[in-house]
Amino acid sequence: MATKSLSRRTILRGTIAGTLASVALPPLEAMLDSHGEAYACGTVPKRFGVFFWGNGYGWLGRGRPDTWTPSGSTMWTPSEQLAPLAPHVANVSVLSGLEPKTAIPATPGGQGDGHMRGVANALSADRPRPEGFYHPDHIFALSRPTLDQVIARHPMFAGMCPTRFRSIEVSVSNNRFHDYGTWTCISYNGQESQNLPIRSVDQLFEQLFGVPVMGSRENADRATVLDAVAADARALRARLGASDRVRLEAHLEHIGEIQRNLRASAPMCMAPSRPSRPGGYDGSPGNELLVEKLEEMARLLAIAMQCDLTRVFSIMFTGPGSQTVFRAVGAPSGLHQLCHENRWDIAKAATIFTMRALARVLDVFANTMDVGGRSLLHNMVMLATSEFSAGDQHEVNEFPVMLCGRGGGTLRGGVHYRQPAGNLARTHLTVLRSLGLPFDSYGFNGAETNQPVAEVLA
């Protein structure tokens, strides 16, 4: 194949210009057979990602025109709010009209204030904890793992060739609705167990590339240390109550994960040069360099995936109930507040800004050459979504859903599929199918469905 003659090193230099000092031969390449196609762990790996933004889009209805829904069904025509995605239409399918179908318990406060109903449905195809999410016994809203973790932990996804990191979570804007739990994170392993995002470019670099060489004496010692730590934990386990035992078990599992990595013998990529931007990206509200930070994070994630350090990621561009101050589009204050002040104009402009940011992520993934000669974007499925359609009324009908990438050929791309009042969980089933995972149905507590959106599947 044409790309086979191209040196991988050259490709990397070319696509991530300026950020790389040098990159060693990634393990993927080493594992390819002589045809450059078959992969020791199966075929070319698929990747899954989430791109989340908070508080919905510039709404339609209540006297507002629909500037969200694209027109056409094949090679859709972008609406005003989706215009920044125009260059990527062929790699993006839009699902419109869908909505959560989960039951709402009659208990007062049973769905919190609505934000978490949207988050839970968008990311886990289930309702949030039915008791309400501020409860003496739990502090996080979600009842089950989010889709990214369902995928990352699925034995048929990466089970045969576990990557160094099961998943990587990042967040871009630091303007969060609240500092605690539910508002800080969009990735869950299950109840009360979050995967908190990495919030700075430096930390992301450190996490991905700031690790010592595999197979050193130091790594062996570190793993031995963790044996003693795990022994302490096991000795303690029996003395704890049931719920605390679960927490300690999770801790033990994390220890095991670190040990597994320390004892792994696989080579790894050499680090790209450390990103250095004078002053960093994280300014005061309204002064955050959101797109720049996002793009840098996307580049680091792309390199990590190229080297097969991870196959699953999630990007929280802005948090649930986004309080990000989109000063670049004239927002005087946080988006959440402005939505409730009926500032449709700002909500719309902020959405266009967010879609522009999403387009930059797609640029990075499209320009990153993956093993087998296709782009990383081609080999990926990335779910882009929010927790609402209309933030001003906390509405969840006409839910925003985009499936980016081609799933290594399982997604057609360029499709706009519309089903008014359709089941949002069809999205999740479609994603799972596109990754080749054998789910007959998905969705919970009223959202169950066995109907993927066949129209977007190749």
Added chain:
Amino acid sequence: MRTVRLLAALVPAALACEGVIRDPSARVTPTRTDARVASDAVADSTTPVAPFEPGPLTFPRLTNSQYRNALTDLFGLGLTIEPAEADTNPFLFTNIGASLATVSQRGVEGWERTARAVTQTVFSDPPRRMTLVGCTPDATDTCARSYLQRFLRRAWRRPADAPEVDRYVALARATTAPGDPWSGLRYATVGALQSPNFVYRVELGEENGGRRKYTAHEMASRLGFALWDSIPDEELLTAADNGSLSTEEGVRAQAERMLRSPRARAGVRAFFVQYLGLSALDHLSRDAAQFPQMTVTLAESMRKEVELLVEDVVFTQDVDFRRLFSQRQSFINPELGQLYGVPYPAGASGFVRVDLPESSQRGGLLTTAGILAITSHQNSTSPTARGRFVSERLRCEPVPDPPGNVQFDLGQPDGGARLTLRERLERHRANPACTACHLITDPLGLGFENFDAIGALRTMEEGMSVDASGEINGVMFVGARALSERLATDPRVARCVVKQLYRFTQGRLDVAGETATLEQLTRRFEDNGFRFKRLIVELFASEGFRFAAPPSS
């Protein structure tokens, strides 16, 4: 990060004192009448109280500040200590989040990384490692054993048992690199710092007549974290070793000693910062066109003023805690002086304690710029948020959340004269869906209308003079000072701070069986002239703090 500031009005209930805990299903939108009846009942406190039943055990991880303080106590200053993962503060307190959250993969990696980084610094510095270890390791285990016995006791807040010491001695032996006898001790230390015995607070008590009684060493740990936000010092551990912390008297004696230490100020400050939500000032954002004088340093000064005010009342003066609401002195630096229109003394530097003019409408906590700012919107005041703060934070009376489709836009009417916020809120309350809650919040919050969204005094709004009248318990008042004086004598306020301090020190919500303890603490608080340090001692000595229920299996 910043969050609370605009949101008192719409934040989900965790901002509240959360009165729902006894009966989550009882959380319904109150009518005006219900709210009155409920609050009167609390004030009169005539309801019979069930006998004390201890609350559940907790198993918190160290909060980031506890982790940082503990490492500093163990190894000294000058270390780079990164938080493993962000704290979370449900029900206001990071201690509660630490009891509930499960540590993430990232968090465990962070503990591993920090343990290596800190020990690297210490062990690569020969005088420093000698101070820590106290002997020179050789081919035998003698030095390792003596060091580890001492270190584990300090780090884990209890003597390690024989199998544990053996395990860490063996670890040191296994990780000692040829030619570097210190390396094994370092790795054993790295392990001790990642052990659940260090990163969690293992306070599980022992069987005592059907309930659990915290052991003397666990009490040392509880006292250390509750008052100093760190591990116990040697004196506390000694008091644990000799058993004196098993008795109420022993606990009192140590509490008194600890309160005399400057570290107690940091602990009490941590409580008030979280209780009042002052970290919102770290990320305060204001409409720059409206508030050009708002700067990052001004927000820092606002926070500092509240901290100094609390410290002044609790420690320096050691007077009636309720003085916080009425005190006519406060702390200003030049920037705050300018905002307040109070002259900054010539020749002074930093923060100085000043008398506020008798004519000033300012006095006490509620008129500090910090509290006024965190209960405002970015571009306007919020009588609703301010009223909610008074109701929820200060009186522990939760206000239901606004509906999802809440409209903050209390816009000016089309045509005709412009209306003040008070007038616009009045129109908003005409909407039956909004009335019930706004009748709780607005009459309280409107009393602050003569302070703008950054806490500066204002006399005019929309071309009209500001009306700062409000209503509390059916009685009219004018201005925040008048409101503050009423709050100072409102029994709900003292009762509420007792409850919140209890939650902070326990790292969990209070449960029904602890009502008796809370009642008793409130009574003693009053008997002791509402002096906060007395409350702290009584709380530590209480059964609620020394006993727990057995764990559920």
